[in-house]
Amino acid sequence: MSVLNSLIVRSLPLVPKPVVKTVAKRYIAGDTLKDAVHTVQQLARIGATSTVDVLGEFVSSRERAEHECAASDAVLEAFHTYNLNAYLSVKLTSLGFDIDDEFCYKNILALVTKAHEYGLFVRLDMENSPYTTRTLDLYKKLRSNGFDNVGVVIQAYLHRSEEDIRSLVRLNADVRLCKGIYVEDASIAFKDRGEVQRNYKKLLRMLLDGGCSTHIATHDDVLIDDAQEYTGAQNIDKQQYEFQMLLGVREERRNDIISDGYRMRIYVPFGEDWYGYSVRRLKENPQIAGYVLKALLTGE
Ligand SMILES: Cc1cc2nc3c(=O)[nH]c(=O)nc-3n(C[C@H](O)[C@H](O)[C@H](O)COP(=O)(O)OP(=O)(O)OC[C@H]3O[C@@H](n4cnc5c(N)ncnc54)[C@H](O)[C@@H]3O)c2cc1C
Structure with missing residues (x-):
């Protein structure tokens, strides 16, 4: 830089x-759900699906968490009403993870249950390292309660991720793989760009070879090229994986990936809590x- x-x-x-x-x-996408729906529809026209996130995180009051939960519930309703090919991404700290585990579980359970009724999917975004174990545990709890319309995120910069993927492969989990965005200590995270890329490639192979539904979330040409080469060489079915990018980032490369026949999903955040x-x-x-x-x- x-x-x-x-x-x-x-x-x-x-x-x-x-x-x-x-x-x-x-x-x-904008401040309102209407803006998000409009963006999802525009993306569908260029051949991309979406995952929609109500902006908000690190909520410290029950009222606020309930408000966030209702906003995500409205997103699921909109997907159903407008028959959109989209799913929901949520940050557990927006649903009260900092307040009380049971309270947060009740909120996410309500969303995952509704999504299940509508044939929709919910991804638990991964936040910073104090939440990693708790997020994975909550995901496993949802799975053990019979919900398979839910997925997690693994961050390639964390040393622990290889071990986490081993346990997720055993569960045949649905996993988004990203580099990781939060500032983490060198004692637990790779800091060097090359090291993060090396680990990303290794983890991607573990997920694909383990048969997991894999979501390759990156704008990094090195990693996109590597994923395309590996999936091509191994003849991996294009239904087993998709690329994911963030709204407004590297749109030309995004369009090239779509026209090359790969599945592409865009992360579409909306809402008033846009700053963080x-x-x-x-x-x-x-x-x-x-x-x-x-x-x-x-x-x-
Ligand atoms: C769909 C999706 C979901 C994600 N979910 C999570 C999550 O749950 N938890 C988490 O910790 N992280 C998440 N991330 C963020 C991720 O961890 C990275 O921080 C982010 O994707 C940047 O890493 P990169 O792999 O694109 O590589 P980079 O090396 O950061 O980017 C590669 C290139 O892309 C371009 N680029 C990247 N970002 C921008 C930008 N903002 N504006 C303009 N150009 C840019 C630049 O040209 C850059 O050189 C997610 C990312 C995506 C795509």
């Missing part, structure tokens, strides 16, 4: 929120300095 980009990334907390919103709007997600995305954008400076100077 250039010096200017690093400087802008460090200064983001000082950048006025309206400016951050202007720059980050490419990553977010947007800042994480901006920090990953190699053009962030240019975008923020332009927005500061022109308001666009």
